[in-house]
Amino acid sequence: MPRLSSQWLLRLLGGVTVSAILGFLLLPALVVTLAAFNSRAILSFPPESWSWRWFVKAIAYEDFQAGFHNGLIVTGWASTIALVVGAAFALALERYEFRFKRALETVLLSPLVVPHFTVGLGFLILAAQLGMARGYAVIVACHVVLVLPFVLRSIYISLRNLDPRLELAAASLGAPPHRVLTSVTLPLLLPGLVSGWLFAAILSFNEFTASLFVTAQRTQTLPVALYNYVREYADPSMAAISVMYIVVTATLLTLANVFLGLAKVLNVEHPR
């Protein structure tokens, strides 16, 4: 009996610890939601009266609109290019042996540890050296490099889970290589490809530090516009837009979890 109760105590302790940590993770989101619905311009907790006015103001703010629009352009291009490039590299790395394979892998994954300000500054100086204006091309190139490791990892894991015998079967039945790729390999990889694209899109849309370096006033993406806003104003419009951000992101991730199995994509599922 004492053994049982000590196990029970351990469970309770574990539960409390995990709840506290989840609370820590959720606290900023909850507090920002409170702040966003506060009708006064100055923070106060708990809010005395409630309103939607900061949401209206945030949506109508021109810099945010332009930033959102620029962000969509950059994200669309960057995540799509990263998906194609990432899929090709993942396939090559998983299926073939060649010289400098390890080196290539390291280079492709290095943006995970290289500071974003280094990447941003690098692209800024490179663009200046090449005489390019600070247009969309530079931002897109920069984002492709930054999100590539995530795409690569996501597709790599799906490739590992793909049974190569299915491709062999298709080939033995007379399908030429491109037919095997389009009718067997790619459809089976679809969840990995979709989640890889989704990761890339979300990360690119939210990328800030490197974007700060490579964007100009005309091309600034939403996070850069938000940063400039926070530095100059203190009203809760920013809280309102944060709430929209949190809701959209959490919804997308929940959908990804339901339809694609986030746990499997992130490789945190117990294999069995």
Place this chain on the structure above:
Amino acid sequence: MFLDTVWICFLTALFTLIVGYPLAHALVHARNVALKSAILVIAVTPLFLGEVVRTYSWIVVLGNNGFVNSMLLKAGLIGAPVQFMFTEFGVVTALVHVTLPVMVIMLAAALSHIDRDYERAAASLGAGPIRVFVTVTLPLSTPGIIAGVTTAFAWTFSAFATPQLIGGGRVNMVANLVYQLGFASFNFPFAASLSVAGLVLTFAVLALMRAAAGPLEKIGLH
């Protein structure tokens, strides 16, 4: 400057590990599917919110009129707002929040690939749950710990908005100096060399961590 940055990165990586481990453990061992997905989504969402939104949220939490101070004042626990903004404490708290998702993903990946039979064998031989954890689970998860800590370190190193907005010039990291040099004084060569120095330093620290982790990993593999 570099030392300050490394110190903040070190603190952040350490606290992220301490906070992330129980969460990763709960994520892998939760039996209830709904609970598991809830933990996963809550743990991963901050990763995709972007630095600015997260940092702003923490300003609202920690500021002088912020949530924590208002609550403490209302409860009568403090007479005047506690200064969280512009302190190392504030910056590290926000940074831990930022790096936690990556840490949890890496730890959970390692924990989920441990064969449960080892834990069961230890338990069947009479080891209590704490003993099983310390002698079996923890050593076997060292690769995840190493991967998590190094990534957390590297991510913190590249943090910009958090030290800029919460540190407000009092807590400066390399990223802030590079930006200042580039855009306030237009001294690009100096900014570039500083960022290369930062890069070299990151790699050096990561290599050092891996070297130090080598013997640890061997314990994990027996």
